[in-house]
Amino acid sequence: MPPLIVCPACDLVHRGDAVSLTERTCCARCRAVLHRSRGAEVDTAIAIALCALVLFLLSNVYPLVEFHINGTTRQTTLTGAALGFYDAGHALLGVLVLATTVLAPLAQILGLLYLLLPLRRKRRARRQRTVFRLLMHIRPWTFVEVFMLGALVALVRLSAFAKVVPGIALVCCGLLMMCLAALTSRTSPEQFWHWVARSRE
């Protein structure tokens, strides 16, 4: 039997030997992406993840925005923004903000490092399958890029009646957003399992 490819979006079966796998292979019926190129290297992904980790720490330590009015200054960090909701009596919203802007990105970065560092030495991390599967469930809930735009909107609204200074963390957050996008595109499930298969050879 030839190798088969089943479209996850419309269930159409393709003959793997009849399809030439190019950089992006799409389903013949519904045009869903069946295959992406698996050209990324483990080392590149690790480098980006480390970079993202540093940026993540910086964007949580330094203030995101500073707000000057009547001689007083207020500032907030990424975590502080989530706690703001908590203090305002909306704990669930606080959890939502914290989970999507702090916990999910952190889990993504640490989880990938945990899996990729052993893979580099042709070893397997413990509970590899479970950890990767969890990461894939968390991935769609990483909202750093949306947060960046939200921060922009807040800055514009505040600048109408006070002096607002974007902090270092805002820049770091922007760079983190790019790192996470690069990391996500390089660690698709197909790519990851391709690395795992290769490390067994």
Next chain:
Amino acid sequence: MSTVITGRRLGLLVCLQCNCPVRALKAVHPRCPRCYAHLHMRKPHSLAVTTVLLILAAILYVPANLLPVMYTRTLLDDERDTIMSGVLVLLHSGSWPIALLVFVASIVVPLLKILALAIVLYSAWRPSAQHRQQRSDLYRLIEFIGRWSMLDIYAISLLVTLVQIQSFATIAVGWGAAAFGAVVVLTMAAARTFDERLIWDEKSG
């Protein structure tokens, strides 16, 4: 009538996590041999779960837009902002690109998501062979744009945290914001529980 060969006809399951095709009809709880994800011929109870989540989201969409999301108390006056009035404030302060951005992200996108999901769901309850590609594209669009509605929630979170200077102004969060957050989460969850293959399944199955 159909000459289309689907995974279901061949008894092939496909892992939605890693796209790996699996022949595992005899197993009671089949799992992907590669990533150990649970496998199903179709996502279990997809139609029912998605419908419930969507109805909840549609109901909450009303208070999300009518209730104030923010109360601003300054020395001069008290203001209650709904999402729409927030857009108008931005528009009057002269930053129309930002106003447009918030309008699209907070009002157009959630409404579009609810309507589009309703169309896709309706057609999955009553399968038809027409416009399948368009419906599939619509569904993929929903998945892609869904997250952007969180924008206003983040903006409010920063405003609330920063503006707590007792002598000058305070901002409090209204229940509209909670309803709005729930709409975003519910529509995202609804999109994820829907099984796109239901659009393409033939009636006879």
